Amino acid sequence: MSDFLSKFSGDKYTELLETDQKNPENESKELEKNSVMSASSEDEAHQIPTVIPAVDTDENGLSSQSVNLETPEEAPVRYDRAKKRRDDFHEEVEIDPTYQKKKKRKLVILVASASLAILVIAFSAYHFTHVTLPNFVGKSITEVREWGNQHQVTIDLTQKYSTKYDANFIISQKTKAGKKIAKGSQLGVVSSLGADPEEVLKLPDFSKMTYSQAVKWVEKNKAENLKVSQEFNETIKKGEFIKLDIANSVPASEYTRGTKATLTYSRGAEVLEANISVPDFNGKQKSEVESWAKTNGIEVTYVEKASSTIATGLVMGQSVAVNEKVAKKSKMEITVSAGKGVTVPDFSQITMSQASSVSGLTVIVRQVYGDKPYGQLISQSQPAGTELTEKDNRNVEVVYSAGTPYIRDLTGKNEGELQQYFYEEFRSKGAEIYFSSYYVNSDQPKGTVIKQSAKETWLPLNYTVNVGISNGAWYTGAPVPTPSTDKSTSDSGETQTAD
Incomplete structure (x- = not known):
């Protein structure tokens, strides 16, 4: 009975109404079943009150339960009344069959919206705290550091030598490009120090290589200190090897990448076009010619010439005519006042006496013994007709002939005068004439010339005169020395003994 009453309680009563709407036949069967049960227990029903739940609905359609004690005769009547009230309720309340579906749909939408919001928030947070890593290989260190500063990523730099990448360019990165890394994290990269300067390079035979081949070899081997140059050459063909100069005379077998060297190839013969017009420089300053020559690569030789009409430093003539066309490296002569x-x-x-008085010159007159007659000109230091300017040395040495050497009588001269006499009289004038002296007993004062092997006569250009000098032994009051002690000297430093 309690099971039967429980059907009319709370939510189960609502479910019962829905079931009755869908299957009205079930309700009839249930009523018949209940009638049979009531008939079978008819005898007991007259004596034992039957508990029939009374189900009432309030104005909101909700059910309320009350328990009444009824006799078996009153039970069918009560049941009919309850059934009638249910039928009346079915007529008054309309139930939406799609309510549960809508409820589930709203729940799904709510859950999906919440999940999407969470995902958006998580994605946004991840996006603002992470950054996609580019491929820095082959990029400069400057680019990497700028990117790191912009995205708050610390760059951990390691360097090593490399022939593949130039100095300060990235060789590799520890984190693969395209991956996300957190801002504030570290990125490890390896940059190039360039090629190892201490590495020994095996130099090829450049004499068998052309200029273009040598340039390619230098680029391939990163030999940055090996400079390949070209110069014009009249004998070696264009592009061919000329020379290899290695600094500090380092052998080619020990050449390292850090050693400086110059490799020179020929440009061939320089072809110069005569397309430079020569201006009129007459009356212009020498400095104007120098500037024009430097600009156009013209080799100018300057000749200074005295002039009484043109001021010093002005051009007074040029070897190439005005407006004539010349080529680079052409030569010309400019005459400057x-x-x-x-x-x-x-x-x-x-004459010798007149030579020293020539105006404007400082004339130095000399005489030299020789084969020419006395007074004849032998030489002059500046050729006749030469114009000497204020900038020139105006000293002129003039040499005249002194004729044939002549020796005078030297008797009575003092021994000390002989050296000067023989030098000034003979050797200063080109004659190699010397004297040789010796001492003799004499009543003349000591050192007096008393004898000479040649006097008052002409001498050859090479000659030695013997001169006797008094030793003063017989001079008044002086003792007479023994012959063995008498000695003589000469201007050549010789000493002789007299008889």
């Missing part, structure tokens, strides 16, 4: 000058005369037409 040296101001007023003096012309060197022909001293063969001037």
